[in-house]
Amino acid sequence: MSSLRYAHAVNLALADAMAADERVVVLGEDVAQAGGSFKATRGLLERFGPERVIDTPISEAAITSAAVGAAMAGLRPVLEIMFMDFITLAMDGLVNQAAKARFMFGGRCSVPMVVRTPHGGGLSAGPQHSQCLEAWLAHVPGLKVVCPSNPQDAYGLLRAAIDDPDPVVFVEHKALYGMRGEVDAGLRARIGEARVARPGRDATLVCYGAAVGTCLAAAGLLADRGVEVEVIDLRSLQPWDWETVRASVARTHRALVVHEAVQAYGVGAEIAACIGEHAFDELDAPVMRLGAPFMPVPFSATLEARYAVDETKVLAALERLMA
Structure with missing residues (x-):
C-alpha cells in the first residue's frame, strides 16, 4: 500500500x-x-x-x-x-x-x-x-x-x-x-456500489466526489454536539446503490442529499424521489437536497465561494433537517 x-x-x-x-x-x-x-x-x-x-x-x-x-x-x-x-x-x-x-x-x-x-x-x-x-x-x-x-x-x-x-x-x-x-493497487472497486464513509444513527448524508469531504467535515462538527450523521459516498451515479441508501435511511429516518452541481434537476432529485417513493414509511422528516444555485459558476473567487456548497451550508441544512 x-x-x-x-x-x-x-x-x-x-x-x-x-x-x-x-x-x-x-x-x-x-x-x-x-x-x-x-x-x-x-x-x-x-x-x-x-x-x-x-x-x-x-x-x-x-x-x-x-x-x-x-x-x-x-x-x-x-x-x-x-x-x-x-x-x-x-x-x-x-x-x-x-x-x-x-x-x-x-x-x-x-x-x-x-x-x-x-x-x-x-x-x-x-x-x-x-x-x-x-x-x-x-x-x-x-x-x-x-x-x-x-x-x-x-x-x-x-x-x-x-x-x-x-x-x-x-x-x-x-x-x-x-x-x-x-x-492499495490490489483493490478493485465495483461500479454501482456505495460505501459508508462515516456511520451514524441520527441522519443520512448522501453525497459523491468532492462533496464527500465537505459532508464528512460537517458530520464531524455535529458529532461534537452529540449528533451522529451517517455519510454515504455514492461513488457510482449510474448505476447507483439504492440498497445502501435505503438501509441507511431505515436506520436514521432522515436524509439529505448533497452535491456541488446545480440543485435543480440534479442527481439529488433522483435520489430524493426514490427515497420518497420507496422508503416513505421510514422517514421522520421530508427528504432534503442541497446543491448549487441555478446560475453559472462565477469567476470571482469571492462570488464562487458564496456559490459553492460548503460545510457551513451543509450544517445549516442538517440543522433544518433535525429540527
Missing part, C-alpha cells in the same frame, strides 16, 4: 491497466508529451510509446468518435476530455453512438471505452471551466457514470471502468488532484 495523490492514483491505474492489457490506449488533448493538463498521464508516453498514448487535435467530437470506433474494433480506449464543460462537444459520439451500440446491435457489439473528465469549481476557472454536468450523462441509458472522492477509489474505480464492457464516464474533481491517501 502506498500514499499517493489523487492524480497519481489515476496515473497508476492507467499504467497498470495498460501493462495488463495491450488493447488499452490513451488519447486526448496534450495527454502524451505534456502528460495531461493536470499531469494525470505523465510518463505514459515514455513507457508505452506513441501508438498507445496519443495526442489528438483539439476536437472533442473527433476524439470521442475515434474512441467509439476503436472500441468497436477491439481496443479499450481511455480518452480525456480536458474539462467536463467541453463534453458538450462530444455528446453525439457519446450519447448517440457509444451509449446505444449494444442495444442497436442486439447485444452483439459493445463499446468498452472510458471517458475521463474533470469537473467542479474552487479554482476560479469561470463558468465555462467549472461545471458539474454528471446528471446529464446519468440520464442516458447505456452510459455508466462514476465519481471517486479519494485516491483509493480513483484507482479502483478507474480499473473497474477500463475492465467494463460498456462505456463509462469517469468524473474526476480538479480540486481533489492534490489530495493524498493510501492506495
